Amino acid sequence: MDMSQYLEIFIDESKEHLQSMNECLLQLEKDPASDVLNEIFRVAHTLKGMSGTMGFSRMAKLTHDMEDILSILRSGEIKINPELVDLLFQCLDALEKYVDNVVNTSNEGDNDNDDIIRALKNVKDNNQGGAAPAAEKTAAKPVTVAVNSANPTANFQLNEYDMNVINKANEIGVNAFKITVILNKGCLLKSARSFIIFQTLERYSEIIKSEPKVEDIEDEKFDFEFTVVVLSKESQELFNKELNSIAEVEEVIINRIEPGSGAVEAQKASPDAKASASGTDAQKGHEDNKQATGAKKAGKTVRVDIDRLDNLMNLVSELIIIKTRLDGLKDSDDKQSSDEAIEYLERISTSLHDAVMKVRMVPVETVFNRFPRMIRDIAKDLGKEINLIMSGEETELDRTVIDEIGDPLIHCLRNSADHGIESPQKRLQAGKPEAGNIYLRAYQSGNNVIIEVEDDGNGINVEKVRRKAIEKGVINENTAKNMSKKDFVNLLFKPSFSTADKVTDLSGRGVGLDVVKTKIEALGGSIEVETEEGKGSRFIIQLPLTLAIIQALMVMIGQEKYAIPLSNVHKIQYIAPNEIKMVQEQEVILYRNNVIPIIRLDKVLDSKADETPKKQLTVVIVKKGEKLSGFMVDSFIGQQEIVIKSLGKLLQGIKSISGATILGDGNVALILDVNSLA
């Protein structure tokens, strides 16, 4: 059976469960008395079931051992302590690793996480001491057996009572068989499958013993095989045939139990030819399957609210209606109804566009929800007390932006936690509460989403930035005199600029805010910082709602139309030809007392330029990070909303062009890549 179809469901759901476990653990740490234990237990149990079903036995084992500890905690025999919470967090991390492995390779990987399991066992053993709860032990058994012992039948023992029954039955001509059923590894609903097998067996025989116990089999507390002892008048061949005809049964091993001997026949594996043949076939099929799924990685998916899909469906049906209407109008001269129909079509296409964009939207929560844990870990490492206060998690962004925004935000948050928030002693000295606050806010503003990271820490020491900048030769004393506070703060975004005196694990390596800035600008956004010394600082990140549609400035270069993303455009300037000066073979102009280079796009893009001399030249001043450049173009067409399309794989990697868009007349216009041109 092909598991790949369930793989995505598994990944999605286990991620959700891990997330809720994460939240619960954080809450548990804050308030050990809270009743989230039940929730954690439930999640661990669900994960165990899911991973067991998917055949991820390492994951199942870990969750199982977690469950043991959780149930002890729940019974109140051990009190929650920080070490235990840490241990549970370790389990969570290990589980996340397993899931990551599944995402990347369709397999859980081969890390047994022995140290965590040992630590869990230690906690359990310490607690159990003399009086081990019996239930715990039996519950633990089937899974341990399943994972560690390849051959559970070895444990199979018939007691005196069983033998007595078998002997009695034999006297009246009823045979006893020991039947081991091995299920296909791809079997999903093992308990249901086992139920069918039991039903089949019960039709012909009486089951007197089962290993593992019937209840455990019902709860799926077994690996892929179980052994039963049955009494029946029927022959061995009939069982063989009946059981092998059940789907997902990989192998059936049947042995007759000789009365009186008290022992099971020595040769365990004596299935008839057919059974073994079908067994190996199934095995082979399974292996093929494994290879196939092994190669395929999980695709990118978006979970969509069903209402949005319904809305989309409605719009599509309206589109079909209008198409029929236009068909009917094709030959008529009724100008008014055709105008009406076109207007209607326009309205639908606009709504359809909105609806499709909405489908691609994902709440920022999906990125935010990993931060509380991160801040907790950082605070612990640094010996600080930090509260992370988040708001606006429901704000939505395009999936493509969501995927990219995580790293820059982590950088900013780490920055605030490491450089911003002071140590508790320092905070007390400064008359602030011991615990520092970091606020993470998201909200929509027009066609943009703003994400703010604010802390009530130390703020940025502008004087220190100034000294450092001069020391490192980023600026010289003279320019420093003319710089405003804001200019200094913006120096932080320069490459290899870090003000931390100590290089910690978290920051201070000099690769920080410049990377953040580059990344955010690559997404078409911008980042700013506001700071007040002693009171804290605030990073304001502005992001476009979507990457697929942008505002662009359409320009003519020669006979060709090009689009420049408006987010890159600083200003449009008309200049006289004599304003262009030459500096070391580079054409420059003076713009607001800054010398900026001029790039003649017609030359760079090898287009046939309009050669007629002009009195006035049109320059689009673009910004690439902090740097300004002037793009000389022939004329403007105007500002327009454009849909970004890829140029396709054949032309990927072309410098100076970032994509293309389709214009109203059906022609293609190219989008200039300002970052590589400037």
Place this chain on the structure above:
Amino acid sequence: MEANTINTTRQFVTFKLEQKEYGIDIQNVSIIEKVLPVTRVPKTPGFIKGVVNLRGEIIPIMDLRMRFNLPEAEPTEETRVIILKVDEFVFGIVVDSVAEVLNLSANTIESTANLGNSSNVEFIQGVGKVDDRIVILLNLERLVKINS
């Protein structure tokens, strides 16, 4: 039996370029279009004519005459663009005219080993012979390597 037939005959879309007949495996052909308005893409090799809008998709177009170093020609009524899909590469090639779909069995296809040093031999996968016609079969994997 059936599997055998599939193994030994392949279907090729044939087209003409400078009087010569070429063939492309039909599996790689998505659609054949008339000439579309092309937008030039700067910084690309000369044989990339540019991109076209094919029902909302942007598709690069390759001028096969230039790729094969043949003399340039103005488009005619017969000129066609064959849209190809080779692995993940989707692109169009401009050809003089499209001829037919041809069934070629394996024993009528000859390898290029004895073709000598024709200038475009690198793009040729083999040569098919039908009656007295010769069809040059293109190696599309080679054709998409535009940077070398």
